[in-house]
Amino acid sequence: MSSALLNSKLVKAQASRLGFVACGLAKAEPVAESFAIRYRRWLDLDFCGEMDYMRRNVEMRLKPDLLVPGVRTIVSLAMNFMPSEHQPGISLYAQGKDYHDVLRERMQQLMQACGLEGRCFVDTAPVLERYWAWQSGVGIVTQSGLVAVPGYGPTVFLGELFLTQEADTYDEPLPDSLPEEVGWAKVCPALTPEGLDARLCISYQTIEHRGPLPDNLRLAATFYGCDRCLRATPQFAESHPTAEPAFQPSEALLQMAPDDWQNLTEEQYRSLFKGSAIKRAKYDGLKRNIERWLKHCKS
Numbered sequence: 603m604s605s606a607l608l609n610s611k612l613v614k615a616q617a618s619r620l621g622f623v624a625c626g627l628a629k630a631e632p633v634a635e636s637f638a639i640r641y642r643r644w645l646d647l648d649f650c651g652e653m654d655y656m657r658r659n660v661e662m663r664l665k666p667d668l669l670v671p672g673v674r675t676i677v678s679l680a681m682n683f684m685p686s687e688h689q690p691g692i693s694l695y696a697q698g699k700d701y702h703d704v705l706r707e708r709m710q711q712l713m714q715a716c717g718l719e720g721r722c723f724v725d726t727a728p729v730l731e732r733y734w735a736w737q738s739g740v741g742i743v744t745q746s747g748l749v750a751v752p753g754y755g756p757t758v759f760l761g762e763l764f765l766t767q768e769a770d771t772y773d774e775p776l777p778d779s780l781p782e783e784v785g786w787a788k789v790c791p792a793l794t795p796e797g798l799d800a801r802l803c804i805s806y807q808t809i810e811h812r813g814p815l816p817d818n819l820r821l822a823a824t825f826y827g828c829d830r831c832l833r834a835t836p837q838f839a840e841s842h843p844t845a846e847p848a849f850q851p852s853e854a855l856l857q858m859a860p861d862d863w864q865n866l867t868e869e870q871y872r873s874l875f876k877g878s879a880i881k882r883a884k885y886d887g888l889k890r891n892i893e894r895w896l897k898h899c900k901s
């Protein structure tokens with residue numbers, strides 16, 4: 603490990619050059635007790651549904667040093683994903699290429715450009731990414747549970763660098779937002795005062811859940827993911843199209859109409875979603891969602 607302090611201004615300048623819209627540095631200390639209690643309570647309530655991985659490595663999520671021994675600094679990064687046009691059946695975040703690949707590549711470039719030592723994570727390791735985005739001053743955690751970045755709203759992907767170097771300067775969390783005048787229970791029953799109940803969430807059901815959809819699940823707007831709480835978040839007013847071409851939908855995806863979705867073949871699916879995060883739902887899962895969506899579109 604190098605003994606030189608990490609130059610925070612250099613990291614931020616390079617992050618901006620690589621297309622990140624926000625970058626902040628936090629000390630890699632254990633997660634604040636109030637967040638840890640909330641997280642444990644969320645698990646106790648079974649709000650994670652079938653996402654058993656959320657139950658594993660709880661201590662590792664709360665103590666970064668257990669994930670990356672010797673970690674001193676956590677750099678949180680945000681990239682704007684708001685597409686300029688979109689295919690209405692699909693959540694805004696999934697219109698373009700798989701964000702895991704796009705962010706990981708940029709983060710590796712950032713580590714190389716700044717001589718950083720450590721590891722990078724994009725939604726694939728036991729990391730409380732929203733907590734670190736808040737702790738490093740990248741954004742605020744809204745009442746809907748999303749992270750909103752000033753000037754960009756909640757339409758951002760997050761990634762983290764766990765570095766073994768100490769930084770010359772660390773960022774402070776942003777002040778809490780004003781109380782939001784949104785009746786979240788009316789926006790969606792999955793948004794409870796104790797956090798998101800994934801079992802009631804369309805996004806979870808259409809992406810993570812395997813097997814038949816619950817009988818009462820109504821897919822009126824999208825068949826992959828759900829943007830209702832994203833759009834209802836007051837900071838969504840600050841969202842604007844990204845300059846990142848990777849997050850724009852292809853022409854072929856834009857042109858898909860309800861009848862095309864109904865007749866989607868496996869070959870078309872593979873070609874439309876090559877390099878897309880939508881492959882997570884698999885062909886059968888997507889067809890299951892489309893069937894339910896078409897039923898409600900036509901009713």
Ligand code: SF4
Pocket residue numbers: 789790791792793798802803804805806827828829830831832
């Ligand atoms: S993604 Fe949709 S279903 Fe899930 S919490 Fe938000 S509004 Fe509710």
